[in-house]
Amino acid sequence: MTLLEVTNVTKKFGGVTAIDEVSFRAEAGRVLALIGPNGAGKSTMFNVISGNYAPTSGTLRFDDRDVTGANSVAMSRLGVSRTFQKIRLFKALSVMDNVVIGAQSSAPVAPWRFFFGGGAVRAAAAETRKHALEMLDLVGLGDVGDVRADTLSYGQQRMLEIARALATKPRLLLIDEPAAGLNQAEADGLVRRLRLIRDQGITLMLVEHNMDLVMDIAEDIVVMNFGKKIAQGAPREIQENPDVIRAYLGEEAMA
């Protein structure tokens, strides 16, 4: 089943065409990697899918619904959650509160009802905390729930962003460069945890420059360069695709 369908999406910033007529599909329950050299338009694509930017043209369908132009609040409520390439945590809040805030958005009790209290509300609050703690445990931060988010190491902050996004109970999770700045041990842990997330039935979309990691976990790959989609396929096909090799050879930054 197709969960997300991107059709002929273009995104322009003034004169810059960050995405140029890109189409692809993300199949439910699979891991799709979006790769390409710096400036290819990957993060912009995430911003379009998550509703942070409206596409200049083209359409987006999520779960068989037209969601073109829906904003990020709406997309979140529909079940699209994300992390950010440049980490955006609630820095002055505790690790736990970061995730609780994510979990509340999927809670059955609206925030204003807490003003009046009552058993249902208390039960919902307990459930939210329990869910948040599960998410923290899943990313290995169960022990540090009480510390301020900005005291975590860089790698931990990345994991916290994933936990916070997961807490909204998304159907599609967009993760932008989760391995950036992680050491090898942390990157290995990341792969293991991404698999756990996938095994929960959550569709994953991943932007990542670490090719070992991508080839390890991705089931489908979309390659972008200069805003255009240049290839799409299984990891093995992509590794042998001459267009992809050419795009990356021009990029010395890629190891």
Place this chain on the structure above:
Amino acid sequence: MFSSLARQQWVRSSLPVLVAAVVIMTAPSLVTGSFWQRVIILALFNVVLAMSLNLVIGYTGLLALGHGAFLGIGAYTSAVLTTTYEWAFWAAFFVAGITAAACGLLLAVITLRLRGHYLAIATLGFAVIVYQVLMNWIDVTRGPLGIPGIPTPPNIPLGNGTELDFGLPAAHIYLAGAFAIVCYVLIRRIVNSPMGDALRAVREDEISAKSLGIRTFAWKCFAFTVAAFAAGLTGSLYAGYMGILEPSAFVLTVSFTLLAMVIVGGAGTLVGPVIGALVLTIVPEALREVGPEYRMILYGLALTLVVLFFPQGLVGIGAALRSRFRSSSRSKPDEPPSDSTGTGFAKEVPVDAS
């Protein structure tokens, strides 16, 4: 039976309220001079004003500077309704709150696209406009002449044949005190719930908040409206206590003083603004003894020192001392993070490497 945890929570949430209630009940017999009774009443009004402004500034992170305007709107609404239109006090009280809240919502919708300096200036502009309206809409407000003869709240029968007589300052202390306690409890309900979390999320990072499904614009409007509502109600009590209103009571300085109370006490904390309001109302009056020429200098100096050395406010001093004491006496696991605005000594987060 309470479990011990439930009892602990009950004590923690009820104790401050009980202590405050006892202090207020005994205040009129402890402080008998009319000058200091008046200071107490004004301090209690300021407590509510600072607490409500803190909702906007401390929790939601919006630098709104015109809070005194809502006090003025509430006070004048109440005064006009009870004098010109001879409304009952309590009816005017609620309409004063609702009028201020409506103005707060309107201001929010107009200005909340702006942030930081721009929002500050727009809200400042609002306060200037309100002051000018009070001065110049003479048909309604009587302008600089002011509105005299505002009735006090009606006396409240106490059951045992006596009544709470608003001809006496003690009754105003009780009323202002009860009002402050109710506001404290309700604001605490907001702040210690997912509503407070939503406000903090807006303060910390709006883009993240939105991508977690939080309607940030609605929450900012909510904070503005609730704060304005509380200030409007306070204005009505203020009018009922003073008996006479003049526009000069709502100059910009009022808004700045309220801002100072929030910051000096500790923005984004529950008790901070309470302490800030009490200290910044009572200390300047105490300094009158020092002589008028030094009073405002000392006051300004104290403000500067607190902000320089205790950016988390007066409550930050207590927290710092406590954690120092603890870490020297025995090692404890990490303290829960203080719920600050993050304007203090937040560590820098490494910027993305790519």
